[in-house]
Amino acid sequence: MNKQEFISAVNKFDSYTAAEKRIAAYFMDHYTMLPFAKIDELCKQIGVGKATLGRFLQRLGFSGFIQFKKEVSDDLAQTLTTPIERYEYHTHEPSQDTIEGLLANHYQETIDNVDKTFNGLSEQDFKSAMKLMRHTTGKLYVMGSASSEALATYFYLLARYLRKDVVLLKADISTLPHQLVDVSKDDVLLAISYHRYSSITIKLVRWFHECGGHNILVTDQPVNPFVSYCDVQFIVESAGRGFFNNRAAGFALIEAFIKGLSLHQEKDNRFKRIEGLFDEFSVFKS
Incomplete structure (x- = not known):
């Protein structure tokens, strides 16, 4: 049906x-x-x-x-869910957009996604997520596959300034057990996954739940394979008119998480040490 x-x-x-x-x-x-x-x-x-x-x-x-x-x-199973399916569809159904209107249309698409996302978010859910992320007794793991990997990496790089024991998990099934061997009930997982959902991320979230850990989920649909295993769930809009969906609202929420972590009081020494390491290894040129 x-x-x-x-x-x-x-x-x-x-x-x-x-x-x-x-x-x-x-x-x-x-x-x-x-x-x-x-x-x-x-x-x-x-x-x-x-x-x-x-x-x-x-x-x-x-x-x-x-x-x-x-x-x-x-x-x-017959619907258009992949970029190649969208490509084939648009090849036979030319878009009404022109290059002159594309920038304005993309801006409006992005604004619409961000507005709808943040209007639907709960302050209480955000506070609950921040409490879990600031819980320094355990580690804070983050995982994202495919296009979600960029959001996970961005969160990881900035979160490392703000607290210790942040772990970026790679969606490599051959090494994932090595990365998870020390997980305990004090640990928290931030999982980011959009439809089509990664089977590895689904298994990871379920496993984390079974181990007694806490799950925070960022996804684009309220009905999903993760919902039964998560402490907090955030729904971000990702509608896009082109071959690929729009991830801007997801990035905006990740930046809100970073601002929440920035309220952590023990960050000064971490900032100085990271900046010192940049200088030591000549990472950036003035």
């Missing part, structure tokens, strides 16, 4: 309860993420019980949520 088929089926209902309206609205807003959803978390986010969701799906002709997820997943 694709999204349009879902909408058509719902529109054929003679009547709706208030709960069914909430379910339908949520499904339409997050349709591509439903194959990743777990029913308990999904019901919690919508604000309905499992029995209510089950009755709604039965009205659509499904035996339950598992059957519905499978049909949605089978259909979404």
Whole structure:
């Protein structure tokens, strides 16, 4: 069942309860993420019980949520999710943008993503994340795969100024066990992952949770494979009209994390020592 088929089926209902309206609205807003959803978390986010969701799906002709997820997943396998698919699509459907308008359009796209992201963030979630990141008893790990790797590396480089024991994890399955051997319940993982989600990052977040560690997630969809394992989750918009999605809102949130870490009081000696090392190794030219 694709999204349009879902909408058509719902529109054929003679009547709706208030709960069914909430379910339908949520499904339409997050349709591509439903194959990743777990029913308990999904019901919690919508604000309905499992029995209510089950009755709604039965009205659509499904035996339950598992059957519905499978049909949605089978259909979404055909959607445009990769850069090469977008390339092939745009080759046959030329964009209306011109080089003269591209800069202004990209600026507006970026502003829209940042506005929508920060309007949806919770101050309490941010404070909770900062408390975890400043917890110096354990290590602060950071991980991002594919395009998320740039955000993870950026966070790591600046966070090293601000606290000790920041560890950048590389998504290399052959060496990842070596990097994780000392993880304890006092440690925190900042995981950054956009759809299509990295299988390595999914396994890492789940493993960290099973070890008793804490997970902070930055992602682009509220329904995702990580949600059950995270202490705090941040949703960042990444809509983009070209071959690639827009990561500007993610970078803006990472910079907010860095500003939060900057409130840490024991940073002066670290700044001096890092700058001294730059001079020692002649890293920069004046």
